Amino acid sequence: MRNISSIRQNPGKILAFGNYAAGYQTILDFDYLCGKDAPSIAGIVTASAKFQKFFWGNGEVLIPCFPTADKAKASLGSVEWMLNINSGRRAFQSTVSFFDAFPDALGGHIFAEDVPEIHALELYERYQKQDKTLIGPAGVGLLVPGALKLGVVGGVDWRQLEKNHLMTAGNVAVLSASGGMINEIITIVATSGHAISFALCFGGDRFPSTSPREAFLAAEADEATSHIVYYGELGGQDEHELVDLITSGKVTKPVVAYIAGVIGEGFDQPVQFGHAKALANNKSETASAKRRALAEAGVKVADSMTDFSKAIKDIPQNEKPESVDATSLAGRKASLFSSTISKESSEGYEFIGAPLQQWADEGDIALQITSALLGKRPSSQKTTEFIRTVFLLSVDHGPQVSGALNTIVTARAGKGLVDSLAAGLLTIGPRFGGAVSDAAREWFEGVTEAKIPEEHVESYAKAKKYIGGIGHKKYRLGLPDPRTARLADFVDELPSHRYYDYAKAIEAITSSKKGSLILNVDGTIAALMLDILEQEEKLTEDELRQLIDADFFNALFVIPRTVGFVAHYLDQKRLDEGLFRLSDDDVHLA
Amino acid sequence: MARVKLSEYRAKSLLVDNYAGVSLRLSSLDDDIATLDENTPYVVKVDQGIKKRGKQGLLRLNVSKQAARAAVEELASKGFTRFIAEPMFTHEENEERYVSFERAREGIAVQYSEQGGVNVEENPASVQTFTVDTVPLPKAFVQHVIDVMNREHLSFVEINPLIVRDDECVLLDAAVLADSAGEYQASWDEDDVVEARQPTETEAAIAKLNQNSPAAFSFRILNEDGALWLLLSGGGASITIADEAMNQGKSSLVGNYGEYSGGPSTEETYLYTLDVLHQALTSKAPKKAIIIAGGVANFTDVKKTFGGIIQALDEKLGDLQEQGIRVYVRRGGPNEVEGLAMMESYLKKNNLFGSVHGSDIVLTDVINEALEHVDA
Numbered sequence: 001m002r003n004i005s006s007i008r009q010n011p012g013k014i015l016a017f018g019n020y021a022a023g024y025q026t027i028l029d030f031d032y033l034c035g036k037d038a039p040s041i042a043g044i045v046t047a048s049a050k051f052q053k054f055f056w057g058n059g060e061v062l063i064p065c066f067p068t069a070d071k072a073k074a075s076l077g078s079v080e081w082m083l084n085i086n087s088g089r090r091a092f093q094s095t096v097s098f099f100d101a102f103p104d105a106l107g108g109h110i111f112a113e114d115v116p117e118i119h120a121l122e123l124y125e126r127y128q129k130q131d132k133t134l135i136g137p138a139g140v141g142l143l144v145p146g147a148l149k150l151g152v153v154g155g156v157d158w159r160q161l162e163k164n165h166l167m168t169a170g171n172v173a174v175l176s177a178s179g180g181m182i183n184e185i186i187t188i189v190a191t192s193g194h195a196i197s198f199a200l201c202f203g204g205d206r207f208p209s210t211s212p213r214e215a216f217l218a219a220e221a222d223e224a225t226s227h228i229v230y231y232g233e234l235g236g237q238d239e240h241e242l243v244d245l246i247t248s249g250k251v252t253k254p255v256v257a258y259i260a261g262v263i264g265e266g267f268d269q270p271v272q273f274g275h276a277k278a279l280a281n282n283k284s285e286t287a288s289a290k291r292r293a294l295a296e297a298g299v300k301v302a303d304s305m306t307d308f309s310k311a312i313k314d315i316p317q318n319e320k321p322e323s324v325d326a327t328s329l330a331g332r333k334a335s336l337f338s339s340t341i342s343k344e345s346s347e348g349y350e351f352i353g354a355p356l357q358q359w360a361d362e363g364d365i366a367l368q369i370t371s372a373l374l375g376k377r378p379s380s381q382k383t384t385e386f387i388r389t390v391f392l393l394s395v396d397h398g399p400q401v402s403g404a405l406n407t408i409v410t411a412r413a414g415k416g417l418v419d420s421l422a423a424g425l426l427t428i429g430p431r432f433g434g435a436v437s438d439a440a441r442e443w444f445e446g447v448t449e450a451k452i453p454e455e456h457v458e459s460y461a462k463a464k465k466y467i468g469g470i471g472h473k474k475y476r477l478g479l480p481d482p483r484t485a486r487l488a489d490f491v492d493e494l495p496s497h498r499y500y501d502y503a504k505a506i507e508a509i510t511s512s513k514k515g516s517l518i519l520n521v522d523g524t525i526a527a528l529m530l531d532i533l534e535q536e537e538k539l540t541e542d543e544l545r546q547l548i549d550a551d552f553f554n555a556l557f558v559i560p561r562t563v564g565f566v567a568h569y570l571d572q573k574r575l576d577e578g579l580f581r582l583s584d585d586d587v588h589l590a
Numbered sequence: 591m592a593r594v595k596l597s598e599y600r601a602k603s604l605l606v607d608n609y610a611g612v613s614l615r616l617s618s619l620d621d622d623i624a625t626l627d628e629n630t631p632y633v634v635k636v637d638q639g640i641k642k643r644g645k646q647g648l649l650r651l652n653v654s655k656q657a658a659r660a661a662v663e664e665l666a667s668k669g670f671t672r673f674i675a676e677p678m679f680t681h682e683e684n685e686e687r688y689v690s691f692e693r694a695r696e697g698i699a700v701q702y703s704e705q706g707g708v709n710v711e712e713n714p715a716s717v718q719t720f721t722v723d724t725v726p727l728p729k730a731f732v733q734h735v736i737d738v739m740n741r742e743h744l745s746f747v748e749i750n751p752l753i754v755r756d757d758e759c760v761l762l763d764a765a766v767l768a769d770s771a772g773e774y775q776a777s778w779d780e781d782d783v784v785e786a787r788q789p790t791e792t793e794a795a796i797a798k799l800n801q802n803s804p805a806a807f808s809f810r811i812l813n814e815d816g817a818l819w820l821l822l823s824g825g826g827a828s829i830t831i832a833d834e835a836m837n838q839g840k841s842s843l844v845g846n847y848g849e850y851s852g853g854p855s856t857e858e859t860y861l862y863t864l865d866v867l868h869q870a871l872t873s874k875a876p877k878k879a880i881i882i883a884g885g886v887a888n889f890t891d892v893k894k895t896f897g898g899i900i901q902a903l904d905e906k907l908g909d910l911q912e913q914g915i916r917v918y919v920r921r922g923g924p925n926e927v928e929g930l931a932m933m934e935s936y937l938k939k940n941n942l943f944g945s946v947h948g949s950d951i952v953l954t955d956v957i958n959e960a961l962e963h964v965d966a
Contacts, residue, residue: 022924023889087804088771113806113852116743116772117693124695140888152888157924160886178826180851184885187922187949204825206593206745207695233829263832266841267812269787274808274825274849276592276771287833304837305830305954 001214002106002133004144004198004222008169011148012080012106013042015072017094020085020111022156024063025054027083029158030149032057033167033324039063040148042079043072045094051338058332069094069101071542081150082108083141091137092119099127107133109141109151113205113276120207128209135210138275139203140179143186145169145196153182153199162326163190170195171318173219175212176231177204177275181260185229185312192313193320197225204233204275212238213245220251227254227315230299232290234261235277239290246297255299256315258308261287340375352376366391373555380536386490390525390556393483396564403427407565411572412580420572424565428558436553439469439526443499444548446506448541453505469503469523470510477515484524491528499530526553593745593767595639599674600782601766604742605735605749613637614662614673623662626655630677634661637674639765639784644708652678672784679753679760683707686751686762688717689727691735693745693769698736700725706751727752731759743772792869796848799861805854807862809846811869816845817877817964818957819870821863821899823884823921824851827953831883834954840961845873853890859898867906871913879944879960880917882933886949887923896921896929900936907940916963917942920956922949 016024028039044052044065051062066072072079082098082105084091091112099105107127115137127134135142141151146169154166161167164186172194176182182201189196200215202208212232219225228251232239239259245251261278264271265286272279280286295301302308347355352371359368366388371377378384399408407424415423428434446456460467475481491497503519503526510517519527533539533547547553596604599613614622614634626632635649643649648668650661653675662673688706692699702725703710703717710717722732735747746767753760768778780801789797796809806825818835822828828849835844846869850862870880882899884890903910903917917937921930930948937943945959 089774114771116775117745117769118740118743118772121693121695154888155886155924156889160924176826178824179888180824180885181826181830183888184827184922184949184953187886191950211695231826233826258830260826260829260833263829263836263841263844263847266836271810271847272592273829273847274806274851278825278829279592304834306952309952 001128001210001218004218005224007106007144008147008224011040011144013076013078014040014081014083014150015043015045015069015076015079015098015102016041016083016085017045017069017098018085018087019044019046019048021052021054023085023152024052026152026154026156026158026161027149028054028056028061029326029329030154030161030166033158033161033326033329034146041083042076045069045072045098053334053338055329055332055334058328060335060338062338069097073101074540074542078102078104080106081148083150084108084110084112084136086112088112088114088116088137091115092123095123095134096126099132105132107135109139110134110136110209111138111141111151112136113138113203115205117207120205120209124207124209133210135200136203136205136208138179138205139177139201139208140182141201143196143199145198151201153179153201154186155183158326158329162324163187165190165195165323167324168195168322169197169224171197171224171226172312172315173197173222173225173228174199174231175215175219175228176201177212177233177277178231178260179203181231185231188309188312189229192309193317194312194315195318197222204277206236206277211241213241216242216245216251220253225253226318227256229312229315230255230257232257232259233273233275233278234259234264234280234287234290235273235275235285237285239294240284242299243293243297246294246299254315255294256302256308256311257291257294257299258302258305259287259290259294341372369559373552374537378537380532382490382493382536383532386528386532387556389487389490390529391560393486393521394525394557394560396561396567399568402432403561403565404568407568408572409580411569412577414579417566417569420569421562421565424568425558425562428554428561433557433561434554435468435520435522436526436529436557437548437551439503439523440530440553441548442468442506443503443523443527443530444541444544446502447498453502453509457506457509467506467510469520469526470506471517472520473516475516475518475520477511477518481518481521483521484519487521487524487528490532494528494531494535496535497528497531499534500524500527503527522557525556529553529556592770594770594783595785596766596768596778596782597639597672597674597784598635598637598764599672600778601747601764602761604738604744604766604778605747605764606761611674611676614658614675616662616666616671619659619662623655623658626658626675627677628655630655632658632675633678634658634665634673634675636665636668636670637672637784638670641765642708669788671788679762681753681760681762685753685755687727687754688748688750689725689752690746690748690750691722691739692747693739698722698739700732702726710750727754728757728759730757742776742778743769745769790869792865795865796862799858799865803854803858805850805852805858807848807850807854807858809848809862809865811846812844813842814845814869814872815874817843817873817875817879818960819845819866819873819878819880820848821866821880821882822849823887823890823895825849827883827885830885831881831954831957834957835961838958838961840965843875843961843964845870845875850895851890854895854898856894856898856901859895860901861898863899863902864905867902867910870915871906871909875964877964878913878915879964880915881919881956881960882917883920883953883956885922885953886926887921890923891925892921892923892929893925893932894929896933900933903936903940903942907942910942911940915942916944916960918944918956918960918963919946920948920951920953 140153143153342351370384403424410420410423507519653661686707688703688710690701700720705716748765751762800807934946
């Protein structure tokens with residue numbers, strides 16, 4: 001197993017599997033109290049959210065969530081440890097998916113108690129034998145004070161961490177088959193003036209990947225450890241292996257041990273106790289036989305918990321561990337929601353990372369809106385240039401169109417600015433102005449699913465559906481839309497433009513069937529925006545898909561057109577023609 | 591989580607193609623007997639995982655279909671409910687072999703003896719350890735057993751006696767331990783699991799609670815008229831606490847072993863406690879104590895679980911007071927201070943108070959305090 005002192009020097013990052021807010025929170029509390037500048041949990045593999053919020057000290061932090069280990073890999077790069085909280089049935093598959101995605105990881109901990117033996121042995125073969133450190137199945141994991149908390153070992157309440165000085169390394173290694181007893185023993189060690197060098201719970205299953213034998217060898221190899229405190233149980237042959245290690249000189253550090261389960265010797269039939277391994281099949285597996293064998297090998301074996309506590313207290317004391325003041329964590333309160341857009345700061349209001357005065361100094365409204373849409377400053381000037389051009393071209397397309405008309409009708413009915421603007425905005429949808437997002441989805445799915453344009457068109461023709469971004473009432477082949485021609489200037493500035501190329505390939509087919517089925521302004525905006533986000537802003541396909549799902553592309557219409565609607569509203573107020581009503585011959589009464 | 595014993599009938603159904611045995615259950619005896627063959631003589635055995643049935647008189651030889659009912663009813667009179675009928679197989683005693691396969695860390699360990707049958711324990715030296723590749727048995731048979739073990743999550747297969755005639759292997763008796771964690775992928779189920787003793791009502795109720803919860807609950811009666819009733823948390827701490835009664839030479843006073851762990855909800859803890867209290871209240875011991883104890887929990891919430899325990903105590907309060915039962919508590923973990931304070935005030939108010947401690951006393955001291963009360 002992994003050398004403990006190397007973990008102490010370079011603890012590494014954790015990818016967690018499953019939902020266990022309280023367990024993850026103490027890992028963050030541990031990290032924070034250890035003085036780390038960032039949480040050790042880099043991500044969580046779970047289906048349920050994009051981020052999960054945790055306390056980081058008194059403040060809060062968002063940890064990204066991923067549906068699979070592969071997606072985590074794509075986003076996080078490398079992590080060193082897995083913390084697997086999945087159920088026994090899912091532990092095997094998720095562990096395999098972790099090491100497939102992160103073949104260089106150091107190891108992990110599996111928390112589930114009901115992992116089938118066959119799965120446990122397969123994991124042992126695949127990973128432990130290939131120099132990974134896999135702790136469990138079952139048990140509560142590994143704690144290296146000041147460095148790594150991989151599991152619920154040491155508690156899930158920061159007050160437990162503080163009370164037992166788990167942020168500062170000591171010299172007593174605590175090794176245990178039982179998750180509950182390891183914490184009991186950590187408490188005895190800490191309250192008797194000692195501090196632990198590391199605590200490892202290999203668990204009470206029959207085939208833990210990291211065996212007691214390996215844990216003892218790790219304690220022997222660890223320079224910080226001077227004494228070993230061990231809790232074992234009836235069942236299995238582990239303690240006889242430990243005796244071999246001690247008598248052959250492979251473990252030389254003094255050991256204090258308690259082996260539980262003498263109560264099992266009072267019955268005719270062997271009794272199955274709480275842990276899977278806790279059943280003595282024969283004499284050598286009884287607690288008494290193990291106690292005797294260990295005592296003969298020179299281990300200080302306690303006959304009762306009282307003696308065990310005393311023996312731990314008698315371990316020579318090193319310097320008292322430093323106390324870490326954790327009182328700042330008391331009384332913290334979770335926020336109701338998270339925001340990355342703006343905040344109040346000492347310099348006034350900050351918007352996307354800069355005070356509003358600075359935005360004013362820069363004087364570029366297009367840059368500010370582009371930053372607002374991306375949630376961060378754009379990496380490329382081309383992005384801002386494109387959005388500026390889109391806005392300038394989309395501000396208004398005449399009073400006849402549905403949205404402008406509704407604004408005008410509402411204004412003439414005597415309503416105010418907000419009502420009239422809202423009437424116009426609420427008109428935007430699948431048939432009016434809302435086609436940019438639909439077109440973006442067409443081009444995105446066509447490219448990422450490697451669709452053949454002919455088949456794409458054919459499938460829509462069969463279903464008698466329109467393709468978003470294709471077709472115009474007025475412009476047609478031979479009569480090009482001047483707006484799309486202006487936008488097409490951006491094509492040459494991009495190193496590559498696969499979405500635009502796909503849209504043009506679709507247009508080539510549809511316009512050959514009917515001259516008006518050209519790539520329209522919505523379709524052009526959608527295609528070029530996708531290409532610019534991918535080429536200039538380096539967004540991944542997943543990130544693009546999220547933007548499509550969030551209706552990002554329609555914002556490119558809504559924002560400039562808001563200006564157009566306001567213009568129509570004010571215009572109507574100036575002209576003041578009175579209430580608008582259709583004449584009878586405008587309506588066919590069927 | 592642990593290994594469980596399957597019935598001989600299920601074990602052989604898994605291991606033998608076209609197995610000719612029949613399962614006979616008291617609950618469906620007429621239908622089961624109807625499937626027996628008119629002209630075949632059978633051996634009828636108790637099928638509840640008991641060893642040395644021949645020596646204990648738990649099998650009947652040469653039973654015809656007509657006589658099957660009488661044979662089963664006679665065996666049932668000794669308190670059994672599951673039986674198996676198999677066609678008689680005549681062989682010589684010196685043909686009997688012993689073989690066992692056990693899943694171990696480095697593969698399947700095989701034990702084999704030429705001198706099998708009921709006397710194998712008298713010839714322990716004849717049992718030798720082999721690997722799957724070296725055991726002197728037909729390769730196809732060995733491979734078949736290994737395949738079934740892997741497919742069905744079997745951890746231990748013992749066949750004794752085994753009769754080998756050329757390439758044919760006949761399993762006269764088979765005992766199988768299956769990995770209960772693998773049940774969801776196997777073709778056997780909970781109904782195939784046998785126990786040598788019938789679980790008591792309380793044990794069965796808690797086994798069911800355990801099955802339907804992500805947390806873990808166990809309970810086993812050790813002495814129906816015990817004086818110490820244990821409501822313990824944690825697989826390790828529970829053994830350690832029970833050990834202390836043994837250390838004090840008082841293990842005969844312990845009524846039960848059991849534990850709850852894995853962060854049970856308030857409601858689950860309430861149900862578990864009710865079952866334990868029911869058993870404690872039926873004990874005929876003159877002075878009784880309930881011990882609510884555990885180590886310093888990593889994640890099980892003390893306040894939440896104690897809430898469930900108090901709810902159950904309250905439901906049985908009249909009976910507990912009438913019998914003068916005292917409650918002794920020692921526990922640590924998340925929300926320890928709040929949980930212990932709540933428990934102490936409840937016990938004192940209702941005259942059940944024995945003692946309440948946090949992690950400042952040794953885990954097992956609480957047993958000694960309770961012993962002073964029941965064993966004065």
